[in-house]
Every structure is written in C-alpha cells, then in structure tokens.
Amino acid sequence: MDPVGRVVKIFITGQDPRSLRTVELDNWTGVAITGQPEFFKKALEAEVLARSCVYLLIRSSADDDLPEIYVGESDDFSQRYTSGKFPIEFDTFLIFTSKDDNLTRAHVKWLERELWMILKRNSGKALVANSNTPTGSNLPRADIATMRTYYLGNLIYVLEALGYDFFSVEERTSASPQASRRNDEVVAGTASPPLNLYTHLPKRPQDKAFLRYADGAYTLLAGSRINAKTTDSLPANVRKLRDQLIADGDLIDNGDHLDLRRDIPFSKPSPASALVKGRSSTGYLDWLREGDGLQLGAVLGLAAPVAASDE
Template sequence: MTQGRSIRLFLVDGTPHGLLTAEIMNWTGHVLTGPRGKLSELVQRPECGRTGVYFLVGPDAENSVRPQVYIGESDDVGKRLKQHNRTEDQGGKDFWEKVCLITSKDQNLTKAHVKVLESLLIQQAHRVGRCTLINGTRHDYIGLPEADQADMAFFLEQIRTVLPVLGFEFLRDASRLPPSRDAVEEMRDGFSEAGESPQFRLTFPKFGITAYGQELDGEFFVLEGSLARAEWTAPGHNYQRLYQQLLENGVLVEDEGGQRRFSRDYAFPSPSAAAAVVIGRSASGRTEWKREDTGQTYGEWQEQLVAEAADPRAKGA
C-alpha cells in the first residue's frame, strides 16, 4: 500500500491567493510560490537570495489545455526574477502569471546541483507533455559525484510530489503504466488492497472501436493499443483541443484500420474525458466504460464502492 506523506503549507499573508510556502517532512527542499502581482513581496524574502530552480507559469493563448512554462536556475533567484519581470523588448518575459521557486533549507544546493536539476526538470517536462515549454535547448550537465547525482534524482522526485499539491500539474506523469492484465484478474471483488480499479472496456461497434481503461491515483488511464475515432466530430467542444493535442504529441497515431490508436498509456482527468477522446464527441464515461469481467458500468462500480464503504455489511450482498 502506498505510504502517506505530510506536506506543510503556510499562507504567508493569510490569503489563499498570496504567497505560499510548502515543505515535505524529512526533505531539505523549500518551495515558495505566488502570483506575479506579489513579486515585489516575494523577492524580499530570504529564499530569493539563495541558489535554486524556478518555474514561470502562464496560460498558452493558442492552447487552453495546457500552460506555458519556463524552467530556470540561478544562484540568486530573486535577481533572475527581476530580470524576467521586464518587458519583452528589455529581455524579460510577458507570458507568466505565477512563479514557483525551489531552494534548500540547509542551503547546500550549489550552482552545479541546480544546473543538473534544471536539466532533469526540462527533460521531465518534455517527456510528460503537459505544458508548452518555452525553454531553448536542454544542456546535459555531467561531472557531479555519484552521490550528488542520486541526491538530485531524489530532489526531483520531491518536487514532482509537491507541485501538483500547489496546482502545478506539468511534471505529473501522464503515462504511468497500470498493473498487468494478470494482476487485474487477481483482484478480489474488483478492488485490490493497493487501490487499483478493475479494467474497463469501451466499445463503439459502428466504427470497430474498442478501448481499455483503468483508474489509478484518481486519474483514468486509457491503455496502450486502445483504438479511438479517426477524427473529432463535434466542433467547439471542450475536449476537441485535447483530442488535437494528443494527435500532435503522438499519443494518438494512425491505425492500419483507418482509426486512431493509443501509442502509450495516457491519463485523463475523468472517465468522461477519456470516453470523449475515444468516441470523438461528448460522452458520459460513467455509462460508456464497462467492466470487462462483469459488464458493470463505471458509475455502477463507483456506487457499489461508496455503498460498501458506508456500510461494510453491503459488501457481497
């Protein structure tokens, strides 16, 4: 079973939309985030004078599905943020609305450390594909001792853990591999102790489409090899852009039968979003996805779980 973790959040000025700090128990990292409108207050904090990495985050005018992100590093983060706050013609950046910086409480992060960390973060953001990354080319920094490389890998994992809690999703993996079919078949009563869901199937016989999905960690994964409709058929729908984005990112590729095929597992925020992309129009994932073993809909399965949790006697009834 996954172990719980404690993250300490502090509202610096007592408001939910102001400056915010975050720390994870037994991690030396320290996170400070806030809106650009609070930059004058943020740069006065001691964290901004330390060595660290930072993210500039803002909306992408051409893509409402994902944000624009710039990842940087500096041995004086506050100085770099002041430069980024200038206008474009003065060498600054206009797109960003929020900033998030990560430093170390024990101040043991060096310039060499954050260069490696920046490179790892850019690589991760590219691989995940949840944002429009506006960095230039990524540099491969080597030369750190083996122990320091391991420390930076651990530091990266803590950053990936804490950022989604703060509303930054661009480093969260969208292609995590769900359990194998054998593991799914061995689950007791359709719900394992580890919390994995049973496997679901969506069929669209008219177009010869069959897709497979599974819920993990609060997201609905459509599994590699699943088929989807060749084109989106409902212009103006919210998920049309998502469908197009998956085409551009190579998640949906052309299949020999003329449909689209998922080239890898992909995580959706809901079963309805997953169903819409598979069918090519709006759809209710709660009714479209059905358990492979029993034919029970996703919605019925969830209702059963809630009933059993509320009244253990209902289990097996």
C-alpha cells in the first residue's frame, strides 16, 4: 500500500513555541492563524486577515467538563476586535482565511453555519457559546460542493492535526479530498476493534449507561440511563449539555431516571460519565469493560485498577 499522509506546516513567529503560529496544509490555499489571547493583537497585524475569515474562540475545561467554543465570521478580521470586547473569555483563538481572494463573505458565512451545526451535533465534545444561530448564506450548488470537500474538509483536518477533537470519526476520516478517495483503505488500515463499556447510576446497579470507544472516539449510546438527580459537583458545561438534551427531547424523564434517545459523541470519557451520574466523575475509573468489569484506565494501560466510587 502506498503511504497515506499530508504535510502540515507550522510557522512560529517568535522564540517561544507558544507564540503566534501560522498553519498551512499542502495543496491548500487556506491558512490558519492561532495562538493564546496575549498574541491576539499581533495576529490582527497579519495582512492576510484583512480578508474574509471564519474563526473559533476556545475556552478549555477541566478533564470532566466540556470546552466552550464561539464560532464567528468577518469580512475583514483585522478590524473585528480592535476594541478587545470578546463574546467569551478564551485561552485559544483559531482564525481561518485564504491566501488568495477566492474566499468571499458569502463563503465564510456558509462556513460559520456549517461549523456551528457540526459542533451542535457533537454536543458531547464542546459547548457552543453562540447565543444566536448563524444565518449562513445561499451559495450556488457548485460553490457548496467545493466549499464542503475542499475548504471545510481541510479546515477540519487542520483542527484535528492541532489536537482539537471536535468532530466525529466519520467527519475526521472524510476530512479532505485525499482522505475521501482513500477512505476505505485508511479506515481498514487504522481501525481498531471497538471497546464496549458500561457504568451504572449511583447506588442503582440495575440502571446502566453504555459507552463505545473506537478509533480514539467515545460515543454514549442511545438507550443509556441517566441519573434523574444531580449534585453541585456536576461540571457547569455538562450541566448545560444535560439541560439542552432535555429541552431538545433527547433526554426523556422516566420517573427514577432519564432515558437517552440518541448517540452523543464525546472527546473524553469523564464528561460522559459525569452526565450519566449527575456529578463530577473520573471516566477512566467509572467506565468498566463489558465482560470482565475492568476499568477503562486499566484497559488502556493508564492506571492500575482501583475501587470505583458508587456515591
């Protein structure tokens, strides 16, 4: 089999490796500029940001909580936040634009809505901070096809390469034209057997939730039972996810527990078990392998088995 891979170029604009970074991908006219908040003003000096851009502001989280993301767009990002008044506090920004003039305001408005919709679907991976739904734009069908397979796919590829796991396995494996053409080979060559896990509600061993771990992704499965009660230790963004699932009809009240009606993807096991148990949780201890009850952390070789809490 021929090697499958791509080249991601990262240029660091200072001595500190955490400084402002410019990220490019082979055979792509797009470019990303990313960094921590203290480098934001320097980013605005980049000539390329005088074009139309789509951007993410990311606030990280504790291990058992969800990160928060704001998705936005601008036709001239160099003028977008000159006052420094941001919609959320953040510890990382990522701005995507093009090195040529082919990315228009209509294109970035379409991208903004697509990213927003993907993140909303993947609600177990991040909390979307936007208070309003992006309007999007009515692009011609040909433009949509190009943007979906060429620009959106490569944008997702760059995000994943930088370690931002906001997308599902399906979105990741079809994230670029190259990957799409070789999708079957890539998946066949890299897929690992799924790991089926379970946990039970506090002091209710008969009521269980089920988690599947495959190819680095966690999925809380439909049919799982969720604790009807919560404690003050439940992480804030997981609590918001729970409230949203109830409002959307994806969590149904069944008396002494809630029933999950759809699969929910997660980047980490702890937010999933926190949602199930209604409290703070260490997923590597609370999720157990079906068949032998071995803790997830021990299965993955991350820790020796210890007694899991049932409080």
